[in-house]
Amino acid sequence: MHEAVIDAFRSYLDTPATEHALLLTGRWGSGKTFLWRHHLEPVAKKSGRPTAYVSLYSCNSLEDITVQLYLGLVEAPAEDSVPGFLRAVSGTASFAFTFFREEHGPVLPEESKKKARETTVKDLVICFDDLERSAIPVEKLLGYVNELTERHRCKAIILCNEEEMRERDSYEKFKEKTVGRAIAVQVDYPEVVASIIGQFASSEAYHKFLQDNAEIVVRTFERSGTRNIRLARLGLSWMHIVYTELKALGAFHTIIYGTRLLRIVMACCFEQMSHLVARDDVLADIFADRGHIASLEQDASTGGSAYIADFLRRYYPGDTSDFFTPRFLLEFMRDGTLNRERMREELPLPKVTDPIQESVNLFLSQDYLGLSDEEFDRHMGNVRLAVERGRIGSLREYARLFVVFYYCREDFKLFDNLVAAFQDSMKRAVESGALRYEAARVTLPIIVEGRLPADLERFKESLDEVEKALAKRHHDEIAAAFYDALRDDPESIGAFIELRAAEDRRLAAEFFAHLDASRVARVLRDLSNQQIFAVKGFLRKRYAAAESTVKKRHAAESAFFGSLLEQLSQLVGSTPPSLRRHLLRQLMVEVKQVKAKMG
Structure with a gap:
């Protein structure tokens, strides 16, 4: 989701003569600072440019900005080592960069002075954050930034919430002179x-x-x-x-x-x-x-x-x-x-009337340590029955239960071959329909440094296979329901996908990857002209984002749309000249554009 912003930033850095700043706008907490620290700053540093970050929230004057820049660039030991005259000067960008190069600055290690003298002003990339929170008049702030970019050829990134800036009369006027491009930041959740x-x-x-x-x-x-x-x-x-x-x-x-x-x-x-x-x-x-x-x-x-x-x-x-x-x-x-x-x-524990489930719960909660040997053996026998019959409630419980008995295998043995017993149990549960798909990824509830032990690795592979089988069954069920929705009410397919994506977020990006293009094409063949037009509108709306965003989010759907394109081409070829043929061709063009965005 951030690719467009990163691409714009790279282009800004690569342009030799820029006399403007790049502005990133978004609501408070929308991730502007996150974007700078985790994406944009690393890009700048990788290009060999020094970077500096200034939080305008803590600045009450232009001199405060100069101090922050100085400390950030030369890594001064403490702010109180900056002499009083630094705060007393005009605080202009001219002074800032003159000061960087002067040897009569604060008492600093020689390596810091050397760094200050060698700093190339035109290569600096400075991030000014919290513009809307600053107590400094906006015309002075933007004038300061403008001098950096226009006179000293610095690169400046301004982070702000423009919704909070609209009420300031002079903002738009000075923004026009200082900012070359403004980009809205969206959260990559x-x-x-x-x-x-x-x-x-x-x-x-x-x-x-x-x-x-x-x-x-x-x-x-x-x-x-x-x-x-x-x-x-x-x-x-x-x-x-x-x-x-x-x-x-x-x-x-x-x-x-x-x-x-x-x-x-x-x-x-x-x-x-x-x-x-x-x-x-x-x-x-x-x-x-x-x-x-x-x-x-x-x-x-x-x-x-x-x-x-x-x-x-x-x-x-x-x-x-x-x-x-x-x-x-x-x-x-x-x-x-x-x-x-x-x-x-x-938060009471549920009362369990099924003795087998009660025993499974006992081991899942690891509350068996206070049992007598007789009680323990009885519960062990019940758990053994549950595993043999495939009666463990969920894949997540299989994972937890296996780990419990794996780590206690030297003290009490549930089966001679624990991995094989759990593999057979999960297979039985899948076949009987007792296990259902879980949207959240199931993992082993352990923390292991390095490679897993052999038995845990084998069980994990089986767990992954079962999870894939459950996912396929789940997606096949959704696909069957989608074919019905597409045939009965094509205008509802957008809401249908949104509902399924609410249950399983991954479907928001890869829904069509789980469909059969030939079946979709057969349904499309029988739709009315008005319904075909509705499907075309749905595709245009779903994939309206920039190419880089669609490519990142929907790459898994690329194969489906490639296959659908072939199916539609055959369908258009077999349809005599008519309005219907024209609509099918328009739909094919839309699918082709979607596929092109995915690469």
Whole structure:
């Protein structure tokens, strides 16, 4: 999603004589600073150019900017080593670069003075962040930047939220002289979420939990509509506190409640902190008595009912069974206090009447250490039956259960050949339909440095094969439903894809990769002229983004559209001259353009 911005930045750097700045605009928290630090700055450094970063939020005068630039470029030991006269000067860019080259500057190591003297002004790439938050008059700020770019041939990147700048009368006037190009920054949700999750690497268990549930975090972030990276980071920080206490209750509590709590904590953080919702008490609406939820469809026109109905549509589309609002969480979200006893009371373990499932749950939660030998043997026998009959509830539970018995194999043995037994069990469960596809990627709940041991590697390969088989069955079912939707109501296929993508985010980008082009062509052959025109409009809208964006997001669909193009060519060739032939040819041209964007 950032390719267009990066390409524009490279072009800006490669242009020898530029007398303007490049402006990146986006809402607060939309990832402008992230884009600079993780993409643009590395590009500049790779080209051999020195870079500097100035946060205008902390600058009250042009002299403050000069100090930040100086310290950033020569790596001065401390700001108080800069003599008083530096702040007393005019603060113009001319002074800044004169000062960089003077030996009478602050008391610095000789290597820093040498670096200052050797700095090539015209090669500098300077990022000015938080333009809208600066206390310096905008005409002075942009005049400062203009002198850097026009007189000293520097490259300047300005990061700002233009929505906040529109009210300043002089902004547009001075922007026209200083800024050569303005680009809107959009959040690349998967990349940003992966980066935020990486910041929790020091907490191994929580980091692994987030990696396993990254799709949920991405979906919740997208549906919030905020595009605010800081709120996403804050939500995961809140969840870290909740997860720590949840983990202390036991592994089975984490299995049952972890994902549900993650969804509601993230959603509440976005709703409460974004200030996009005009409600006096957002949390009171969200945590209202669940008893009224069922009536929302009948009465959701005003007040809290209207808000919570919209909340459910955005964060829990199509299925509210996971909507979960324990009262301890309301207290935590309001005042930061987590009542552990109330948390334990409100997160009970489900009562299991099936003795076999009860035994499986016991080992999944690793709560077997206090059992007598007789009780332990009874539960072991039940787990053995569950595995033999393919009665483990989910692929994720298979993974957890295998790891438990693998690491305890020297103390108690479930099967002589543990890998083979679990392989047979999973195969049986797939054939019987007991196992269903899970949108979130299933991984082994372990942290291993280097290569996996042989048995774990073999089981992981089997786990991946089963996951692929379940995914194929799931996608085949969706494809069959899509062929019906395309035949019965072509205008609804956009909504159909959006609904499936809400359940499994990967389908937003690769939906057509799971379809049979020949079957789609056969359905298209029987559509009316008006319906063919609707399909053409749908394709144009879905793939309206820039070529680089389409290529990155939809590369997996390229083969489908290549095959569909061949099918449509045959269809056009067999259709006599008519309006229908003309519409089919237009559709073929649209498909060809889509395929060209994908490469």
